[in-house]
Amino acid sequence: MHTIFLRNSVVCVRQTNCSNVGCGVRQFRITIRQKAQLPNLSPYDVNLILRENEYIQTFSEDDSIVRSYESNQLSSNRPCEDSRTEATFLHKSGFICGVFDGHAGPACSQVISKRLLRYVGAGVLDRRVLKEVMSKDYNSQSFLKCHNDKADFVSEIKTIYENSFREYVQTISRVKKENVANEITNAFMRLDDDLSKEALNHSNMRTMSVAMSGAVAVVAHIDHLDLHVASTGDCGAVLGIQCPETGQWQAKKLNTEHNADNLKEVQRILEEHPNEEHDTAIRNERLLGQLAPLRALGDFRYKWSNEIMDKYVVPTFGEHSVPPHYYTPPYLTAQPEVQHHILRPNDKFLVIASDGLWDFLTPSQVISLVGEHLNSKKVLEPMKLPTGEVTLLEVSKLLAERKAGRARKPLDQNSATHLIRNALGGTDYGIEHSKIAYYLSLPQDVVRLYRDDITITVIYFNTEYITKLNAET
Known part of the structure; x- marks a missing residue:
């Protein structure tokens, strides 16, 4: 965000400093003549808004690295330009999820959220299994079981996308499988290339609108002890690590x-x-003075040649669609950076989120909030006595700890909701209702000056299974 003055308007935005832990690095003050007319949201109203898009998925398998995940989304733009997808594999172990932050509209974000994980899923699959699946009549759920997926493409676009995906699978089935990091990178780049070809080869305004908009992405792929995080753009991924001696939380x-x-x-x-x-x-x-992220999927008006821009873009979108000083394209790439981490018993959870969260909270603050939330939820579970002989004094101590823990009982069961609540309403003294109510009641024409779309997924690891696998290696 930048300091903005809108002349002949009722809105004036000024950047101010804020030392509150829950406020993060930046905060903005807004003066509105109709401020008194803003809705006076009650705690009940705030909860309804914050919990509207939350989702929790638990996995019961004892041999699963991921025990559960919790996700939520709070929009600023209408429609929301963020998207999220989570899935388990059908033909191998593992879990994959992604957060996608769109710009110049939601089209690209919505499309890649439903397509990118499929490309990655096919790429990391054993080639023998891939060929077996190809020999059958497979559909969009052939490689992944998606969770919390409530939408699908219209038939016209779906056919185009299915043909592109089929060609991609046939191509990779003929070559030797590379390491996971390379396969994920190839999936990003191939999907981006397909988005370009689909826009240029089909006289379809839908495919062109996807190509002209863009999205950044962060994708986490987990298989046994191997965690790969691929990032293109400015979303964030942070690992929550707990020190076994002190119980303190560390962010990586x-x-x-x-x-x-x-x-x-x-x-x-x-x-x-x-x-x-x-x-x-x-x-x-x-x-080029326009785009904040320096890598992204889509955004082909920063990638296509001048000849393509003159032939396909200018006639439809006008001369202003060509960025200034557009001399030697491409200026933008979709290539992700992939980091590999081997999970240890101290690794408790992973948080991936769009930059709307990181505008308010630092990685350390996020990990501390989720860690405290995780610890406080444990008191709501049935009490389990330690194995072996237990004295009355030890039982009394456990009961006292649970009683003290109930005082810290979280307001939200969903940790992603807990993060959003603290991002918008956090102060040095806890959650301030008036602050979060004010953020949530801002008019649509100014809310984007205050906050971006926020999308968060928190993945919890199965510590017992990770410990078992580490012991076997």
């Missing part, structure tokens, strides 16, 4: 954001273009 970032704060990323882009463009390739901390 598993990706780096691709934006102007990443000097290595800025240097990469500058080196790909002539020296004469060093003042224009990145201006005002944005790609």
Whole structure:
């Protein structure tokens, strides 16, 4: 966000400093003449809004690395430009999920959220199994079982996408499988290439709107002890690690954001273009002075050649659709950076989220909030006595701890909801209702100046199974 003054308007936005833990790095104050007319949301109203899109999925298998996950989404844009997808594999062990943050509309985000995990799922599958599945009449659920999936493509677009996916599967089935990181990277790049071809080869406004919009993505793939996190753009992924001796929580970032704060990323882009463009390739901390993320899927008006722009884009969208100083495209790539982490018993959960969350909370704050939420929920479970002989003093101590823990009982069962509540309403003294109610009642024409769409998925690991697998290695 930037300081913005709207002349001849009732809105004036100024950036202010805020030291509250729950506020994160930045906060904005807004002056509205009709402030008194804003809805006075009650705690009940706030809960209805925060919990509208929450989702919890629990896995009962004892031999599953992932015990459960919790997810939620709070929109700022209408329609929301964020998307999320979570799935388990049908032909191998493992779990995969992603958060996708769209821009210039929701089209690209919605499409890749339903397609990217399929591409990755096929790529990481054993080639023998892949060929067996190909020999059958497979559909969109052939490789993955998606959870919390409530929408599908219209038949016209679905046929185009199915044909692209079938060609991709046939292509990779003829080559030797690479390591997981390379297969994930190939899936990102192939889907992005398919988005381009679909827009150019079909005279369809839907495919072109997907290509002209864009989305950043963070995808987590978990198979046994191997955790891979692939990131394109400025979403975030943070691992929650608990020290066994002290119980303290530690945050470990598993990706780096691709934006102007990443000097290595800025240097990469500058080196790909002539020296004469060093003042224009990145201006005002944005790609060509327009795009904040420096990597993204879609956004082909930063990738297509000048010839393609003149032939396909300008006649439909106008001259203004071509970015200024567009001399030596492509300026943008969808290539992800993939980090590999081997899970240990101290690794308790993973948080992936769009940048709407990180605008308010630091990675350490997020991990502390989820860790405290996890600990406080344990007091709601049936009490289990330690094995062996137990004294009355030990039982009394356990009961006292549970009683003290009930005082810290979380307001939200869903940890993603807990994070959103603290992001919008957190202070040094706890949650301030008036603060979060104010954020949630802002008019649609100004709310985007305050906060972005927020999408969060928290994945909880099966500590017992991780311990068992580590003992076997």
